[in-house]
Amino acid sequence: INGIGDTVIGALRDFFGNERNDDVLDALLAQVHPKPYIVNVSADSVVAGKTIVFTGTLEKMTRSEAKAMAERLGAKVAGSVSAKTDLVVAGPGAGSKLKLATELDIEVIDEDAWLQRIGKA
Incomplete structure (x- = not known):
């Protein structure tokens, strides 16, 4: 700790x-x-119901923070890109996941755009 x-x-x-x-x-x-710890999941956020992949280096938060944030907003966080992926958040050093997302015509944004999208900028 x-x-x-x-x-x-x-x-x-x-x-x-x-x-x-x-x-x-x-x-x-x-x-x-x-009292039990309860995480409130937002069903009406802009990413609710979407599958998101984080790739590359995140500079403003840890990967676990990004994952927890996305899940609280109702998104599913996946470890790999597939045709079911809705959004890829790519940081510096993104490699094969970014390439595959581009090939599959999946929306790719950077960390700053992610934070703006979820209202944390």
Whole structure:
């Protein structure tokens, strides 16, 4: 986890590795009732129902952030380009996926256009 150093990791490891702390943890867990994490999926976004492929280097977000964002907006994110692909978001270094998308006449946009399209620019 970003920002957690060796000292904190060591202290956590020591705490959770100590059997005497099991009762403390059990008592704590008996009092905690977390709500399930629910991701709201938008069915009315401009990419809802579309299949999207991210290829090349993304410079403003990680690939997992891009995937999560697209899925929250109701899109399906695929790992490869096919005739069922609706949109390819291509960054620097895009190779065979970009070539295939062009051959299949699939819409290709860059990361900035993607962010504008989903209203995150």
